[in-house]
Amino acid sequence: MKYLVLTPDFPPARGGVQTLVEVLARGLAASHEVRVLAPAMEGAAAVDRKAPYAVRRVDIRGGGPARKIWAWVAATRRGVAWADVVLCGHIAVSPAAWFWGWVYHTPYVIYVHALEITSRRRPGIRRFLMRRAAGVVTGSRYARGLVAECAGVPASRVVLVPPAVAPAMVARANAVQAPAALLKPDGKVLLSVARLRRDERYKGHDIVIRALPLIRRSVPGCLYWVVGGGDDGPRLRALARKMGVEDGVVFWGEVEDVTPFYRACDVFVMVSRRIRRDGLEKAEGFGLVYLEASLFGKPIVAGRVGGALDAVVDGETGVLVGPESPEEVAAAVVGILRSPDRGAALGTAGRARVLSSFTAARQAADVHKAVAYWMEGGRVRRNG
Numbered sequence: 001m002k003y004l005v006l007t008p009d010f011p012p013a014r015g016g017v018q019t020l021v022e023v024l025a026r027g028l029a030a031s032h033e034v035r036v037l038a039p040a041m042e043g044a045a046a047v048d049r050k051a052p053y054a055v056r057r058v059d060i061r062g063g064g065p066a067r068k069i070w071a072w073v074a075a076t077r078r079g080v081a082w083a084d085v086v087l088c089g090h091i092a093v094s095p096a097a098w099f100w101g102w103v104y105h106t107p108y109v110i111y112v113h114a115l116e117i118t119s120r121r122r123p124g125i126r127r128f129l130m131r132r133a134a135g136v137v138t139g140s141r142y143a144r145g146l147v148a149e150c151a152g153v154p155a156s157r158v159v160l161v162p163p164a165v166a167p168a169m170v171a172r173a174n175a176v177q178a179p180a181a182l183l184k185p186d187g188k189v190l191l192s193v194a195r196l197r198r199d200e201r202y203k204g205h206d207i208v209i210r211a212l213p214l215i216r217r218s219v220p221g222c223l224y225w226v227v228g229g230g231d232d233g234p235r236l237r238a239l240a241r242k243m244g245v246e247d248g249v250v251f252w253g254e255v256e257d258v259t260p261f262y263r264a265c266d267v268f269v270m271v272s273r274r275i276r277r278d279g280l281e282k283a284e285g286f287g288l289v290y291l292e293a294s295l296f297g298k299p300i301v302a303g304r305v306g307g308a309l310d311a312v313v314d315g316e317t318g319v320l321v322g323p324e325s326p327e328e329v330a331a332a333v334v335g336i337l338r339s340p341d342r343g344a345a346l347g348t349a350g351r352a353r354v355l356s357s358f359t360a361a362r363q364a365a366d367v368h369k370a371v372a373y374w375m376e377g378g379r380v381r382r383n384g
Contacts (some may be wrong), residue, residue: 004079007089010038016288020163021089027364029053029220072096107134115283127151137372139286140307159370164363183264185220191265196230201283204271212245216329229254268293271303273323294350299343317350
């Protein structure tokens, strides 16, 4: 089958969605013909040269939303005419897929992550686009529920396909690291990997910082490492000072390779919660970093909401807690740190789960199976 992957989120930009879409394109390219249409950005040429699929870049820099939409529409025509199906990595680019799909009778599929469909702005347009898609793919039960709530798409046209860990990350986890590449902390280490953005405060860094004084009473010298950059850093640093744990919170900023941090930590902690503000609900759509940490054999502490309910198996690969409660976070972390055998068992089970159930081949096969079902079911037809 010929797939056009249409996405505003793609490497070299970093993030869970960027990784998810690239891994999916790579997986589909193993058995199908794939072309990717993604934004132009610095460093893109080096990334595209290594890709096992053709990549075309769209210049959407500058201008407002309307200009971006028309840029996608203008750039998409040839690809839609060529493709059997268009896979939209984000609903934001689906207007172009809908328009040219109507012209060329090419069906389109939307991958819904979560946050992008909860805003009160233009809900009618989102419903229109999702209802006219051949199908909708979601990465978690939380996102699937949002599709039903926000768009009323029939269950037969919504499929849950969790994301996969990038093969490159699997290779790094399996590699033996040279001693010089290893971080060597003095005490126990908690790790979070996520952007520090004011509009993404649902990630829960502040709750972990509030829990750290309680954790250090039982585990003196415990450190909290924060990997990721953003405009919410000053607030979190001020909170660490206020809580008296400024010496225990290390802000590493953005890093080229997170592998040494996964290796060095004792517990991966990201207690994402659900936040409603200005009519917009925000929560973790899945949380690919949970899988990455599990791949390195690390026990997880996560919030008992949103996509984490699919990413972490409570009591098997990690511990789910009330994400608004520093006390629950502290109790879960201390319980793991004071019982090394339990922590090792959680990490071992997590790694085995990732390697068996969250592979690029499985993700691509499940998406293609759903697409083939929607297309062969008579609801849509291929080009020609």
